[in-house]
Each structure stands twice: as structure tokens, then as C-alpha cells.
Amino acid sequence: CGGGDGGGDVQGKIVGIEPGAGIMSATEAAIEEYGLDYQLQDSSSAAMAASLKKAIDNEEWIVVTGWTPHWKFAQWDLKYLDDPKEVYGGEEHIATIARTGLASDNPEVHEMLDKFYWAPADMEAVMLDIQDGMTPDEAADKWIQDNQDRVNEWLPAQEAAEKGKVTLGYVEWDSEIASTHVVKNVLEDMGYEVEAIAVDAGIMWTGIGNGDFDAIVSAWLPGTHGDYYDKVKDNVDNLGANLEGAKIGLVVPTYVTIDSIEELND
Ligand code: PBE
Incomplete structure (x- = not known):
């Protein structure tokens, strides 16, 4: 059984998140490709972070499915395990x-929506405020107040005469809670009634393909959501990147002595 020299009952487990996340299928592929003697546990983004906290408090071995941007890198000393086979893709x-x-x-x-564009540090600031106890709407509103010049660049030249309702589909991943609520609050400031609808990843993608949502700001491409995107790409309007420099992989606390996915079986 794998799990390195960390000991404890977490040996041989990778703490995952919601089934349906791209990082979950990527991790199943990594287990296969690297021949890992590990099992991927379904969990949730919040439960994964709680497991990480508990392990770090006790300096225990833990491997989680991780991604950037994410507040956990500001909170704790963490590292990605090298992925020489590039199963998780690049940036x-x-x-x-x-x-x-x-x-x-x-x-x-x-x-x-087309003009919405920000940086990983922006998204992380909103995520951290939510993590520190603000509601997503409060954190989004604070970011908008602090960055009004940037937000003004996203505003359309023309005001519509009639402003109706807008629906945004998203999944309750910390990163997407942050981005979706910033866009929601900007549209609300423009005078729209906006509903942010939290669903599973599969529903988010079939929903945007069917036109059930007006938009999503949560498409991780080309890798993480590549399979989902391929199924709907002829039926949707891709407005391009709203953030560059995203990444997924296996993440461990820096005190874990290995540096590469290949070493997980040692
Ligand atoms: N994530 C966050 C998602 C995309 C956004 C990396 C957890 C996923 O794996 O599908």
C-alpha cells in the first residue's frame, strides 16, 4: 500500500472534492497513468479544505486535489507535486x-460579460474575504468598491432601456463562488436582477448548452473542463478568458517529504 512514510489512516488516500469536477477525472487518470496504489475519495471543496487544516494542525501526511487560484496557498505552506507525465495539463x-x-x-x-477580466490575485482576495467570514455578496461588493476603476472598464458603452433578469450557473468551488458573485454584483449595480444558481459541474455544462443559464464564468479550459466543453461547444458563445494562470494538480503541505507524483508509491 502506498502513502509514503507519513503513516496514519490517510495512507493510500487522495482527498478529493465533488464528483463531476474536472480535477476528479484528472486524478483518476493520474492514478491510472502513474500506477498509484491510492484511492480517490469523493468529498466537497469545503470538506477538502477542512481535512487539509486538520492534517496540518497535526503535521500529518495528506494529499489533496488542489487548484490555483485558491485561498489555501495564502493560508498554509503548500506545494504542487510535480507531474512529469503532464496528466493535469499545464497552465x-x-x-x-x-x-x-x-x-x-x-x-x-x-x-x-465579454469585458470581465481579472487576475488570480483579485480572485484570491475575494476568496480570502469569504474564507474569513464575509458572505460571497459582501466580499464581491468590497472588491468592486476597492477596484471601481477596473470595474468601470467592464461596463458597456450603452445602457439598455429595459433591464430584466440574468441567470448565472456555477458550482460551489471557492474560486467560482468568488468570480460568479463579483459578476453578479456588477450586473446588479447596472440595474439587473441576477440569480446565481449553484449546480453540479455536469448540470452547469448541459445547462449552458441548453440555454438554461445566460452565462457561466467558470469554464476551466482547455484541460479541466475540456470534455464538458467539447460536448456543447457548437451550441454556446465562448467569450474567452476572464482569468489566466489557473492550474490544477495534487497538493501537499510543504513538510511532506516527496516532490513528485511519481514518488507517491515509494
Ligand atoms: N476546480 C475549480 C474545478 C474547476 C474550478 C479546479 C475544482 C474542477 O476541477 O472542475
Whole structure:
């Protein structure tokens, strides 16, 4: 049984997140490709972070499915395990995807979504405030107040005469809670009624393909959500990157003595 020299009952386990996340299927592929004697545990993003905290408090061995941007890197000393087979892909971007038809139905909203672009440090600031106890709307609103010049660049040139309702689909991953609520609050400040609808990853992708949501800002491409995207790409409007420098992989506390996924079986 694998698990390195860390000991304890976490040996041979990788603490995962919600089934359906791209990082879960990538990790199943990594277990296969590296021949790891490990099992991937389904969990949730919040429970994964709680497991990480508990392990770090006790200086225990732990391996989690991790991603950047994420507040955990500001909170604790963590490292990605090297992935020489590049199962997790390299750096990727997070894209905004609109339903086909939004551009003609609601050009003002489409324009704002198209212009929405920020940096990993921005997203992390919102994530940290949520982690520190703010509601997603409070943290998003604070970021907007602190960055009004940037937000102004996202605002459309023309105001629509009638402002209706906008729906945003997302998954309750910490990163996507942050981005979706920033966009929600910007659209609300423009005068729209916005509903942010939390669903599973599969539902988010079939939903945007079917036009059930106006948009999603949570498309991790080209790797993490590549399979989901391929199924709907002919039926959606890809507005391009809203963030560059995203990454997924296996993450451990720095005191864990290995540096590569290949060493997990040692
Ligand atoms: N994540 C966060 C998601 C995408 C955003 C990396 C956990 C996933 O694996 O699908």
C-alpha cells in the first residue's frame, strides 16, 4: 500500500472534492497513468479544505486535489507535486461562456460579460474575504468598491432601456463562488436582477448548452473542463478568458517529504 512514510489512516488516500469536477477525472487518470496504489475519495471543496487544516494542525501526511487560484496557498505552506507525465495539463485559463442568443437578446449584459477580466490575485482576495467570514455578496461588493476603476472598464458603452433578469450557473468551488458573485454584483449595480444558481459541474455544462443559464464564468479550459466543453461547444458563445494562470494538480503541505507524483508509491 502506498502513502509514503507519513503513516496514519490517510495512507493510500487522495482527498478529493465533488464528483463531476474536472480535477476528479484528472486524478483518476493520474492514478491510472502513474500506477498509484491510492484511492480517490469523493468529498466537497469545503470538506477538502477542512481535512487539509486538520492534517496540518497535526503535521500529518495528506494529499489533496488542489487548484490555483485558491485561498489555501495564502493560508498554509503548500506545494504542487510535480507531474512529469503532464496528466493535469499545464497552465490554463478560466473562460466566460454565454448562451447562444444572449448577444442579440441582451447586448449590454453580453458586453459586460465579454469585458470581465481579472487576475488570480483579485480572485484570491475575494476568496480570502469569504474564507474569513464575509458572505460571497459582501466580499464581491468590497472588491468592486476597492477596484471601481477596473470595474468601470467592464461596463458597456450603452445602457439598455429595459433591464430584466440574468441567470448565472456555477458550482460551489471557492474560486467560482468568488468570480460568479463579483459578476453578479456588477450586473446588479447596472440595474439587473441576477440569480446565481449553484449546480453540479455536469448540470452547469448541459445547462449552458441548453440555454438554461445566460452565462457561466467558470469554464476551466482547455484541460479541466475540456470534455464538458467539447460536448456543447457548437451550441454556446465562448467569450474567452476572464482569468489566466489557473492550474490544477495534487497538493501537499510543504513538510511532506516527496516532490513528485511519481514518488507517491515509494
Ligand atoms: N476546480 C475549480 C474545478 C474547476 C474550478 C479546479 C475544482 C474542477 O476541477 O472542475
